[in-house]
Amino acid sequence: MTWWRALRQTTRTGLTVERRRLEPLVALRGAAGLAVVITAALALFGPAVAAGSAFGAYQAAIATFQRSWRPRPELAVASGTSLAVSTFLGYVSGAHEPLFLALLAVWTFLAGLSWAAGPTIGLIATSNVAIMLVTITLPTSLAEAAGHAAMMVVGGLVQAALVILFPVRRWGPHRDALADALAAEADYARRLRHDPVAPFDPAPLMAARDAATITPRQARSRPAALHGTRGLAERVRPVLASLADPAMGVPAEGPERDRVRELLAAAADVLDAAARAIRHGTPVPRLPAAAATFGAPDAEDLLTGPPHRAATRLGALLRDVVEVAGVPAPGKRSAGRAPHEAATPDPSATSGEAATPNPSATSGEAATPDPSATPREAPAHLVRPGLLALVPAACKAMRTELRKRNSAVTRHAVRVTAVTVTGYLLATRLPLGHAYWAPMAAVMVMRPDFSQTYSRAVARFAGTLVGVALATGLVQLVHPGTHLSAALAVTCAGLMYLLMRTGQVAAQACVAAYVVFLLGMGGEEWTQTVPERAVLTLLGGALAMLAYALYPAWETPRLRTRLADWLAADGRYAAAVVRHYAEPAGKACPDVREALLAARDARIAWQEAAARARREPVRHRGLSHAAAQDAERALVQIGRVAMLMEAHLPERGAPPVPAAARFADALGTATDRAAKAVRERRVPTWEPVREALADWDGEGAPDRVVRRGAGLLLDALGELSDALDVTPPPMLVDGTDSGGPRPPGGTAAR
Incomplete structure (x- = not known):
């Protein structure tokens, strides 16, 4: 795909508004929590603290909307607490620019690495950095900064309490x-x-x-x-x-x-x-x-x-x-x-x-x-660690990404850190004020892959223009005071909660209006925020897009590695299934189950990588789109045949099939070698597998299911070799294509 086509596609994606099932009760609950926090802060501390504390409740509610299977109250508390820590540390170091830039770089790098622990953690950490850039400008003393941080924790607790007290489809x-x-x-x-x-x-x-x-x-x-x-x-x-x-x-x-x-x-x-x-x-x-x-x-x-x-x-x-x-x-x-x-x-x-x-x-x-039958005994459940126990696992995932060669997450962390620091320095040197808009926009749009970064950059700028224009028009028409500005901010936040799953442009328009009303509640005029926000948001988005072009993490060159991983996982799964025909163990086959899950993970990793690669402005390197599709079909067939054989695994005590063990050994060894060949851009061969199958046929009447499945496996392996064989067909003397079969190495090598 050319750069022009890639940009058109990402622009179209960023501006798309999808029809999704809305959750008005959940959005209303999040907006109610925000309203409670703002009202209490206005009554007790005044507009400035209310504006700061509102960000804590706002971000905590967003955390509960993320696709996570964890309890929602835990996410709200974690979001509010982490934002409070970020804000307090940012304010303490904000008076000294070199110290603040160092903190900003470290905080942003860790937020970028946190994507290794999952998208929910990555989004919460990224949002903390972005919101910190705004909230550290609100307090005027260390005591006020501590008060702002405390109210952010309260905001997270309020949202968590509402989730517990008013559950909406809890499960x-x-x-x-x-x-x-x-x-x-x-x-x-x-x-x-x-x-x-x-x-x-x-x-x-x-x-x-x-x-x-x-x-x-x-x-x-x-x-x-x-x-x-x-x-x-x-x-x-x-x-x-x-x-x-x-x-x-x-x-x-x-x-x-x-x-x-x-x-x-x-x-x-x-x-x-x-x-x-x-x-x-x-x-x-x-x-x-x-x-x-x-x-x-x-x-x-x-x-x-x-x-x-x-x-x-x-x-x-x-x-x-x-x-x-x-x-x-x-x-x-x-x-x-x-x-x-x-x-x-x-x-x-x-x-x-x-x-x-x-x-x-x-x-x-x-x-x-009869549906009224008594439920059977519940087996033990699959255990997910609690929130505190997740910290070591997240740190381990981040260390793993740091040690990987050409890790996409590590490149993202380096990229977003450089853009955030550069954006902050550039914006502070411009005669606009509110320098945080540029780095905040960059942090919020940048993701580890190309398509999301560019589509979000377009959506954020377009949504910002729409939201700022609507909010500014309403401000000039109504001239709202503190309390009306707070009500309008809560309304915009509620609309954002309601529409956030329909597309980025709608959500960003609501966010832009929310910030205008919230800062207006704190006493800032629209003329102080609107012009610079539009310009600096464009600057931040442009820096994010430029950074990905200069320091990319393309998925296209890694497709062969993903394909090889899937082949090796499929081979281990198929070999484990076949081996149990030689060693009947009934349905107690934990090794088969583990191999199946690994094969599924490898398949999903390949599918996600292939989808990202199709949107990248990068030419293929040894694996064309057609070859990738043919190879995918062959590997799907391998997994399907293994699944068919798994459905008919013999019961414990059934007559063993000795030849199945030899075939399983040959299959496991051959697929491991083939995976290495795929990574090295060579066409895999399957002679050991064919020989094991020929020896099997010489032993007499085999088990009908496993023997038929073994033959289908060999056919699928041959199709994989054909898909990866880029050898041109034989040429005639006059140089024209003969149209005949290819020389040995493709189909003949099966």
Whole structure:
């Protein structure tokens, strides 16, 4: 992509206003907390302290809007407290410019590095630096600075108290994440009816797992419907795929395929019903049609072998999904099931995953049992460290990024530090006043990747112009006093809370108006703030964009490394699955589960990197867009085949398949070597894998599922080599393209 196209795309992105589901009650709660703090500060300390303390409550409310699975009160308190510390230290050093610049550089560098610990921490730290540049100009003495800092802490506490006293869908994000995972699987089941090898993006399942990782305090109040449904949803996906895939035994057409389509349609209806119930906290409705489909008397006659096992397991899984998702409130108990009948958690599940359904269940079991059934025993939850325990983990992540070569986060920290200090120095030398606008704008728009930095810079400048123009017009029309300015500031903040998810330009317009009214409440005329803010915001945004162009952290050159990481992770996952056919251990396969999670993480990292690379004004270096797409399809196929084999892992005590161990060893070694070859821009070869498969065929009748899966794995590996092979086709004597096959090294090297 050229620079011109990249700039046009980022500009369009920054100015886009999206239609999103608004949360007016949450916005009203945040605005109410801000109003409480401003009113109290005005009554007790006056306009100056009220303006400073308002920033603490304002930022604390923004922290509660971030996509984080932690308790919202903790985020509000952490935001208000960290802003208070930043403001007090900034004021203490503000009288000595060299000392303040040193503090500003250190604080900004640490804020840039904090993105390594996650976007929520990164945004809070970045906002602290930006707001500190404003708030340190408000106090006039050390005692006042301490008072401002104390009121910022109070602002965070007020917002936290409101979240506790007036919860709005307290577990709403967690419910939405789990419901989205079930809905994605319902959509997957419907697509499998028409495309038996349809792809599935595991991102919803990963988000649901992240949401299920909770703090010990959250574990004491988590709704029962969120306890085990996610683990069951994890098990539904491979069973759906194995039931639909022709490689597992069901013909592409015929009565067996029609039966599979019926089961998939019924499964989609059950999953959708469970998703709606979890999202809204209501019982799962009865679905007689789905129950009749899974209870059809001819099920065992039509499906045999692996398809029959998959249908049996799918019926049992769906039954448990409905049972867990539709559990009653505590104290209610069904008369039809005794407490001791609760299922035992599957030992193969990692902590926080649901119990495995009864393997003896037949496909005739109803998929929609009585929703009033007693919930099963809740397994241990996935533990997320508390806020204080997070500090060592965040420090470790930051140290890791510092030691990485060409780390994007470290480059961002260096870049944002240089721009902030430079912007502050330039702005203080200009005859405009309010020099903090330039570095504040730069800090708020800069992100570790190109697209977000440029789109936010455009959105911030455009939003600032709109917000300042509207606020200035209103000030000239109404001439508000202190209390009316405070009310207008609270209104603008409430609008920002309401619209912040619709796009940057709308949010920035509200922020600009909020600051105009807030500083007007403190006694500053609009003529003192509006002109310089527009000019200095443009200066800060221009510095941010220039800095990224001069010291970038492009993702395009790292695509091969991301691809190699995904290949190695997929290889370890597939090898772990195949090895369990040689060493049957039932469903207790923690190594398979860990390898699967690592493969998912690698896939998501690749997808995010590829999406960023497509928006960068950088040419590819050895991995074209078409080659990247073909390689991605091949790796998706490797993961899908491994998932199909995982769905049919043999029970403990089943006859082992010795050749599977040799194939798994060859596959693991070959994919590790292939990952190194991809990083070094070489085409991987798979001779050891082919030889292991040939030796396997010479041993006689192998297990049908694992042998078929091994062949599909080899085919997918060959497709990967074809995608990465850039060798041109043979040329004729006259120099024209023969159009024939390529020489050995591509497909022949498989």
